[in-house]
Amino acid sequence: GDSVTQMEGPVTLSEEAFLTINCTYTATGYPSLFWYVQYPGEGLQLLLKATKADDKGSNKGFEATYRKETTSFHLEKGSVQVSDSAVYFCALSRGSTLGRLYFGRGTQLTVWP
Amino acid sequence: DSGVTQTPKHLITATGQRVTLRCSPRSGDLSVYWYQQSLDQGLQFLIHYYNGEERAKGNILERFSAQQFPDLHSELNLSSLELGDSALYFCASSAGLAGGHTGELFFGEGSRLTVL
Numbered sequence: 001g002d003s004v005t006q007m008e009g010p011v012t013l014s015e016e017a018f019l020t021i022n023c024t025y026t027a028t029g030y031p032s033l034f035w036y037v038q039y040p041g042e043g044l045q046l047l048l049k050a051t052k053a054d055d056k057g058s059n060k061g062f063e064a065t066y067r068k069e070t071t072s073f074h075l076e077k078g079s080v081q082v083s084d085s086a087v088y089f090c091a092l093s094r095g096s097t098l099g100r101l102y103f104g105r106g107t108q109l110t111v112w113p
Numbered sequence: 114d115s116g117v118t119q120t121p122k123h124l125i126t127a128t129g130q131r132v133t134l135r136c137s138p139r140s141g142d143l144s145v146y147w148y149q150q151s152l153d154q155g156l157q158f159l160i161h162y163y164n165g166e167e168r169a170k171g172n173i174l175e176r177f178s179a180q181q182f183p184d185l186h187s188e189l190n191l192s193s194l195e196l197g198d199s200a201l202y203f204c205a206s207s208a209g210l211a212g213g214h215t216g217e218l219f220f221g222e223g224s225r226l227t228v229l
Contacts, residue, residue: 034217043115043203043220089156099144099207099218100169103156 002027006090006104013080013111021075021107023064023090031092033057033066033073034101038087047075047088080111116140119204119221127229131192134224138185138206144168145187146207146218147179151200162187194228201225 006023013019025031032051036044048057053068062077073090090104116139126132138145147159149172158171162181173179176194181187191198202225205218 036220041222043117043205043222044218045115045220046217049217099146099161100158100171101148101156101218102158105155 002031002092002094002102004090004092004102004104006088007107008105010108010110013109015082015111015113016079017111019075019077019080019084019109021088021090021109023073023075023104025071025073025090025092027071027092027094027102029094030068031094033064034091034093035062035064035073035075036089036091036103038089038106040086044089080109082111082113085109085111115219115221117204117206117219117221119202119224121224122222123225123227125227125229126194128194128196130194130228131190132194132226134189134191134202134204134226136187136189136204136206136221138187138204139219142206142208142219143185144207145181145185146205147173147187147189148203148205149200150203150223151197153197156203159189191226194226196228199226199228 003026034049035047037047038044048059050057050066056065064075087106091101118137143164145162150156159173161169179189201223203223205220
């Protein structure tokens, strides 16, 4: 069945460090891929998405590229800030069930000044 | 603020009891989704309603049920509660049937249920 695997962390970085959070997926067909972010005490919110192979999603300095050959959608940011501290979830959805998301376990990111 | 409202934010109850969680979607959104977030299982899809009709079921226990009312708010009913039901329950909404064809869901802040 459909599933997402991501590094669980926690990840602790200093401000301005480079961030990578790995995400791989298993799905039939051509899923859409997402990164959601959950700030403390809040619900999840969409960070970026990609709907087909080789698409790059980007937002707020974060990027992720849909790699079908490696079934991956790694999240990267060149220079993290303290305000990026949050839990990051990789997710996928498919075809007619676009609204149903399959989530990874989440990665806690803490950025120190 | 996502525009999705969930009540209550926190709920503590005992095993065997029944609770109801409420969700008001964003204005105009017809789809409502319920997700459960637990330490054991992570984020799991429970159920999806569109304009009052059930559209998809995920890993939802028979002790759990949901409905969406004509005003589009939704309720998740959890009965015969067990310790393992302790979790954060999220409601999400979207404009269309398939997440507005973008997969973007708008999540509430969640209802934290603790079963003692």
